[in-house]
Amino acid sequence: MSLTLDAITLTYPDGDRRLTALDAVDLHVPAGTVTAVVGPSGSGKSSLLAVAATLVRPDSGRVVIGGDRVDGRGRSALTALRRRSIGIVFQQPNLLPALTAAEQLRVMSHLDGRRGDAALLAEVGLEDLAHRRPHQLSGGQRQRVNIARALVNRPQVLLVDEPTSALDHARGAAIIDLITAKTREHGTATVLVTHDRTHLAGVDQVVELVDGRVRSR
Numbered sequence: 001m002s003l004t005l006d007a008i009t010l011t012y013p014d015g016d017r018r019l020t021a022l023d024a025v026d027l028h029v030p031a032g033t034v035t036a037v038v039g040p041s042g043s044g045k046s047s048l049l050a051v052a053a054t055l056v057r058p059d060s061g062r063v064v065i066g067g068d069r070v071d072g073r074g075r076s077a078l079t080a081l082r083r084r085s086i087g088i089v090f091q092q093p094n095l096l097p098a099l100t101a102a103e104q105l106r107v108m109s110h111l112d113g114r115r116g117d118a119a120l121l122a123e124v125g126l127e128d129l130a131h132r133r134p135h136q137l138s139g140g141q142r143q144r145v146n147i148a149r150a151l152v153n154r155p156q157v158l159l160v161d162e163p164t165s166a167l168d169h170a171r172g173a174a175i176i177d178l179i180t181a182k183t184r185e186h187g188t189a190t191v192l193v194t195h196d197r198t199h200l201a202g203v204d205q206v207v208e209l210v211d212g213r214v215r216s217r
């Protein structure tokens, strides 16, 4: 399903004024495609991801997933929507230290009451490492578990924040390739926030944010 952000404006309190983090931002991400969001520090990339994740409510504008407007829904409806439809991959894989790779996935699917899917580990190339705990995995392998975990519930929207920042170039490129492949395979609408423009050759759209506005390219 597609993701659309329509005229999103977001401000934060800033002393006795408001700081405009996103200024009438439009973004359309068709199903099965990856949109990279680039821009300098403080340009609003994380804010955009937080709005798309329905974690932060914008001052104005609409968030539309698969044709349904989702901003403005109540808290429990948004929690259910996030569990069901939105996968989030954070910069640092926040895996639970005591659990094996397979267990990290099972915990997610139990939380949502769905069947565990350790086969996902095979999809991300970790079938032989299912029994390892996070400290027994490399940074790139941990990020793969993180991605597999975000995909457990087959989300319609995948939001990825700086997935390569802790990785060397080759491992970073492999992670972007993996995200792109899974996006195509599952028909996900994927937004990938990154500082690093060197990996962007394979993505479908690159959006540059400057001071909270989309700069046309």
Ligand SMILES: Nc1ncnc2c1ncn2[C@@H]1O[C@H](COP(=O)(O)OP(=O)(O)OP(=O)(O)O)[C@@H](O)[C@H]1O
Pocket: 012, 013, 019, 020, 021, 039, 040, 041, 042, 043, 044, 045, 046, 047, 048
């Ligand atoms: N909770 C907050 N309260 C007040 N201001 C905030 C808050 N979060 C972000 N900001 C401000 O909003 C603007 C956009 O921040 P945001 O984190 O979205 O940028 P970014 O592009 O993700 O930056 P970076 O690349 O450094 O992570 C910045 O000026 C930041 O200082």
